Amino acid sequence: MLWIPGPTEVRPEILAECARPAIGHRSKAMIELIERLDPHLPLAFGLRDGSTSHVAVHSVSASGMMESSLKGVGKRVLCVENGAFSRRYRQMAELVGKEVTRIDVTWGSGVEPAELRRVLTESGPFDAVTMVSNETSTGVRTPLTGIGEVMQDFPDTLLLVDLVSYIAGAAVDFDTNRIDFALAGVQKAFALPPGVAVVCASERYMESARRQELRGWFLDPVKLIEGHAARKTPATPATPQYYALARQLEDITSGKTLPLDERHKTGTDAWQARFEKHERMQARTAEWAGSHGLELFPQAHFASPTVSCISAGSLDVARFVAGLADRGFEISNGYGDLKGKTFRIGHMGDHMEEGLEDLLRAADEVLAQQPV
Ligand SMILES: Cc1ncc(COP(=O)(O)O)c(C=O)c1O
Known part of the structure; x- marks a missing residue:
């Protein structure tokens, strides 16, 4: 059973969706398949009613969309770096030729809004900020509300957010948190086989992106987002993964993925209940760690609802992992x-x-043979 920080377990009924016969990607069946996604993706990204933001799906892993996001912004980019994936985002920005300024945050923390504001004010102006909402490497969730409040005061700076181990596990509130481009793979809290990425872009991002030259082809954010809206993927899509995504989105919205006593919930209530389940699981995991004298690696207010990173102290981690x-x-x-x-x-x-x-009972057994 996979309890790693993604990919995670995929339900058999979802795997069965991947075994459907192939369809032509310029066919009516493909248009209908894309149309099954659109009512639900705004719930995943937490778009406001009447939002002008654009959702899309692309057949690429999350790293592809990190790179894509940078093609729609100007030269000056501020990268918040607090773990391995935010470091990757910064490296990508450098590799595609941006002028990068970095906010170096101690691993185990997230950027404090006041610090973001200070750097934006003192070292700006910037065309964009990159950040990772949930650092899978350290189990740090950076609360998006405080970040969004700061970004409201910098309307000319676009906010690009990696939601990879966050979306479908916690509320995103894309518009309210003034995000301009958000991306994620689906093998984490969506609990799907890897192979496609979901994205959301603000109208402000799209305007910026249309002004940028040399956006490439396969990762051109304008091409793939406008293509999704027109139900024409730029290239051959991973249709098995589209089927799986459609089914999973429908199941989440109709409450089918919730604990039995909550399955009557639908729509935003069902998504909210999913997020609350993750919060409870995080609290329980932290409590279990504490019962063994172990502590979370992140400071408590940055603890991720989807990935618990636990400091091992004197525990032999490799042996513990093998025992499990x-x-x-x-x-x-x-x-x-x-x-x-x-x-x-x-x-x-x-x-x-x-x-x-x-899992925690099994971990207790292993620890009984290998005390901390
Ligand atoms: C936060 C975060 N960003 C980006 C990635 C890269 O995703 P992919 O391997 O799907 O490109 C990962 C993968 O674990 C991740 O956890």
């Missing part, structure tokens, strides 16, 4: 420099609280 694997539970060692110093549990997607209890 022997019992059928796969969790992750720390990422990069945090290997051996932390371990990570991905309590996201369609995992339920009963399943988490099974």
Whole structure:
């Protein structure tokens, strides 16, 4: 059972969607398939009623869309770096030729809104800010509300946000939080096989993007977002993944992925209930860690609802992870420099609280043989 911070477990009925016969991507069936996505994606991104923001899907992993997002903004980019994936975003900005300024945040923290405001004011103007809402490497969620409040005062700076291990696990509130471009793969809290990315772009981002030259072809954000609206993907899409995404979005909105006693909930209530399930799983995981004298790696107010990163202290992480694997539970060692110093549990997607209890019981057994 996969409890790593993504990819995560995929329900059998979703896997079955991937086994449907191939369809022509210029066919009526493909148009109908894309049309099944559009009522639900605004709920995932938390768009306001009457929003002018644009949703789209592209057959590429999240990293592709990180790169794509940068093609629609001007030269001066401020990158918030607080972990491995925000570092990747910064490196991409440099590699595509942006003039990059970096806010270096200690791993285990997120950027404080006051610090973001200070750098925007003192070192700006910037064309865009990049950040990762949920650093899968450290289990840090940077609350988007405080960031959005700052961005309201910098209307000429676009906010690009990686939502990879966040969307479908927590509320995004794209418009309210003044986000201009958000992207995610689907193998994390959407609990789908990898292969497509979901994106949302503000009208302000689209205007900026249309002004940029040399946007390339496959990752041109304008081409793929306008293509989605016209139900014409630029290139051959990963139709099995589109089927899986359509089914999962429908199931989330109709409450089918919720715990039994909540399955009557639908629409935004169902999405909210999914987010609350993740919050409860995070709290339970932190409580379990505390019961063994272990602490979360992030400061408490940055703790991610979908990925718990736990400081290992004197625990032999590799042995602990192997002990759990022997019992059928796969969790992750720390990422990069945090290997051996932390371990990570991905309590996201369609995992339920009963399943988490099974995992934690198994972890208790392993720890009984290998005390911290
Ligand atoms: C926060 C974050 N951003 C980006 C990525 C890259 O995603 P992909 O491997 O799908 O390109 C990951 C992958 O784990 C991630 O966790």
